[in-house]
Amino acid sequence: MSHALGxxxxxxxxxxxxxxxxxxxxxxxxxxxxxxxxxxGLANGVPAFVxxxxxxxxxxxxxxxxxxxxVAAVVSAAFGLLLAWVLTRYRFPGRRIIDAAVDLPFALxxxxxxxxxxxxxxxNGWVGGLLAPFGIKVAFTPLGIVVALVFVGLPFVVRAxxxxxxxxxxxxxEAAHLLGATPAQTFRRVILPxxxxxxxxxxxMAFARGLGEYGSVIFIAGNKPMLSEIVPLLIVxxxxxxxxxxxxxxxxxxxxxxxVLLLAIxxxxxxxxxx
Amino acid sequence: MSSVALRTDGxxxxxxxxxxxxxVAGVVLGLPLAIVLVEAFARGxxxxxxxxxxxxxxxxxxxxxxxxxxxxxxxxxxxxxxxxCIARFTxxxxxxxxxxxxxxxxxxxxxxxxxxxxxxGRRGWLGPFLAAHDVRIVFALPGIVLATVFVxxxxxxxxxxxxxxxxxxxxxxxALSLGASGWQTFRRVTLPxxxFALLTGVLLANARAMGEFGxxxxxxxxxxGATNTMPLQVEILFxxxxxxxxxxxxxxxxxxxxxxxxxxxxxxxxxxxxxxxxGSAP
Numbered sequence: 001m002s003h004a005l006g007x008x009x010x011x012x013x014x015x016x017x018x019x020x021x022x023x024x025x026x027x028x029x030x031x032x033x034x035x036x037x038x039x040x041g042l043a044n045g046v047p048a049f050v051x052x053x054x055x056x057x058x059x060x061x062x063x064x065x066x067x068x069x070x071v072a073a074v075v076s077a078a079f080g081l082l083l084a085w086v087l088t089r090y091r092f093p094g095r096r097i098i099d100a101a102v103d104l105p106f107a108l109x110x111x112x113x114x115x116x117x118x119x120x121x122x123x124n125g126w127v128g129g130l131l132a133p134f135g136i137k138v139a140f141t142p143l144g145i146v147v148a149l150v151f152v153g154l155p156f157v158v159r160a161x162x163x164x165x166x167x168x169x170x171x172x173x174e175a176a177h178l179l180g181a182t183p184a185q186t187f188r189r190v191i192l193p194x195x196x197x198x199x200x201x202x203x204x205m206a207f208a209r210g211l212g213e214y215g216s217v218i219f220i221a222g223n224k225p226m227l228s229e230i231v232p233l234l235i236v237x238x239x240x241x242x243x244x245x246x247x248x249x250x251x252x253x254x255x256x257x258x259x260v261l262l263l264a265i266x267x268x269x270x271x272x273x274x275x
Numbered sequence: 276m277s278s279v280a281l282r283t284d285g286x287x288x289x290x291x292x293x294x295x296x297x298x299v300a301g302v303v304l305g306l307p308l309a310i311v312l313v314e315a316f317a318r319g320x321x322x323x324x325x326x327x328x329x330x331x332x333x334x335x336x337x338x339x340x341x342x343x344x345x346x347x348x349x350x351x352x353x354x355x356x357x358x359x360c361i362a363r364f365t366x367x368x369x370x371x372x373x374x375x376x377x378x379x380x381x382x383x384x385x386x387x388x389x390x391x392x393x394x395x396g397r398r399g400w401l402g403p404f405l406a407a408h409d410v411r412i413v414f415a416l417p418g419i420v421l422a423t424v425f426v427x428x429x430x431x432x433x434x435x436x437x438x439x440x441x442x443x444x445x446x447x448x449x450a451l452s453l454g455a456s457g458w459q460t461f462r463r464v465t466l467p468x469x470x471f472a473l474l475t476g477v478l479l480a481n482a483r484a485m486g487e488f489g490x491x492x493x494x495x496x497x498x499x500g501a502t503n504t505m506p507l508q509v510e511i512l513f514x515x516x517x518x519x520x521x522x523x524x525x526x527x528x529x530x531x532x533x534x535x536x537x538x539x540x541x542x543x544x545x546x547x548x549x550x551x552x553x554g555s556a557p
Binding site for chain 1 (some may be wrong): 288289292293294295296297299300302304305307308310311314346349352353355356357359360362364366372374375376377378379381382383384385386389390391392393394396398399400424425428431438439444447448451452456460465478480481486487488489490493505506507510513518521522525528529531532533535536537539540
């Protein structure tokens with residue numbers, strides 16, 4: 001075993017134990033259960049698997065989920081860029097509170113966020129009441145899903161972009177300024193390209209999180225089939241009807257999507273880190 | 276830095292951008308937190324307290340604590356083992372292992388619950404076997420713990436891996452070459468060096484374990500007083516139109532989130548102080 005290790009680590013013990021514990025736990029608690037899900041999803045053959053997914057209600061749920069996650073990721077990217085910029089570039093009263101509050105969606109249980117957003121954006125709520133006179137309905141519509149996903153997605157963008165902005169060398173901006181660039185040109189030509197990888201990483205993370213999000217969405221979405229029903233909820237519904245194969249098929253497709261996005265995020269982080 | 280900011284932005288850009296950022300933070304982050312407190316106390320502190328001492332709510336709090344204790348223990352042992360083998364050794368499949376450790380973060384929590392039902396549910400793979408031996412996993416404590424472990428598994432590893440990689444193995448190698456055993460080295464050298472990051476990971480895993488909704492919702496069966504955790508109790512009360520009670524329980528979870536964030540900031544500061552003092556030592 002030890003001959004496979006790098007030379008500097010020859011004396012460190014515990015390789016076999018720590019690797020065994022890590023892979024064993026992962027295999028039993030995560031990988032084998034996921035493999036079982038794939039096996040059950042495909043148990044009746046590929047045509048049955050495809051048929052389970054080609055169902056109109058399932059397709060509609062995927063459209064709603066992907067659409068809402070995409071829109072929410074775009075909004076999160078814009079809001080997150082603004083917050084990251086202001087937090088790194090300016091000193092003002094309340095800055096540290098906002099900086100700490102950015103992590104709130106990471107820590108606040110999703111069910112709490114769900115009922116809070118529902119109360120806020122219901123037609124008689126603080127925000128929903130302001131929008132109602134304009135005929136804008138948020139709660140119990142697909143727009144409500146977007147609102148919930150912006151809440152959970154925002155910190156991913158801020159925390160991806162913030163360190164890059166902090167490390168951006170000031171002399172590049174100064175050079176652009178000295179060469180006669182306007183602030184807008186400096187932002188577009190110097191700052192934006194430098195943080196594009198981090199911004200795309202944050203966007204992708206927010207999107208990936210949005211695809212699988214459940215707790216914060218189901219309260220505000222209204223959950224109307226074909227209209228505002230998300231994919232994770234459909235899994236729960238299939239399970240309640242003892243349609244294990246259907247639930248496993250939907251779960252398998254979602255797992256595939258997460259795995260592809262996870263690999264994309266790893267690549268993006270390498271790109272962002274390599275600059 | 277600030278002089279550059281002044282030059283690259285017009286005089287108006289700064290106040291406008293700050294105002295916009297405050298508006299976004301206030302609406303997206305501030306309002307949800309505020310409404311939890313306002314709604315919880317909408318009918319006065321009496322109703323609030325009555326909601327919290329309700330027997331079903333007490334049971335939910337107790338179950339939540341048990342689930343968190345069980346799952347965070349697993350997450351902690353896993354995290355230390357994962358960080359040890361990832362940060363101290365190079366081996367084939369290391370980057371694949373890194374990706375797999377992160378996998379639970381990117382999988383929908385509903386899937387974490389789904390796999391438990393598929394394996395251990397009444398019509399699951401092991402369902403008949405479990406029924407014959409009168410073992411309940413789904414709609415009972417073991418299933419809730421398994422689902423929670425699934426979603427919290429990477430938390431401690433995530434905090435420890437980058438730190439241990441940054442610190443390097445020199446101090447441990449020194450202790451070993453001076454005759455310390457592996458366990459002694461871990462307890463006396465590694466553990467003190469990573470203690471604040473370890474606590475941060477435990478803290479974050481605990482917050483997630485106590486607040487997990489999607490994964491637990493699928494496996495719990497929502498049996499009042501038996502398999503309801505606090506987030507599920509929030510859902511049941513909310514769907515029953517007991518809005519104040521729902522927000523009262525939610526306010527406890529919100530407080531947990533705030534305490535977690537505060538402690539995390541403090542711990543991160545202490546860990547970075549530890550790093551810099553170590554780094555500047557000769």
